[in-house]
Amino acid sequence: MLSVAQNVLWRAHLTNVQLYQNLPKVTEKIQQRRIRIAGHFVRYPGEPVCQLVLW
Numbered sequence: 001m002l003s004v005a006q007n008v009l010w011r012a013h014l015t016n017v018q019l020y021q022n023l024p025k026v027t028e029k030i031q032q033r034r035i036r037i038a039g040h041f042v043r044y045p046g047e048p049v050c051q052l053v054l055w
Helices: 016-020 026-042 048-053
Strands: none
Touching (some): 026 048
């Protein structure tokens, strides 16, 4: 399915390693999203949810 998403034809005969090498690591994406949502929470320090997340 990744080859379809990347618009790679089956005739290209790419291995899974070649397909996945250009993707960011899952841990990096999670870290980026956590930092991004923390940036939103910093703007509203009085909210209980913000205090829970930023403890």
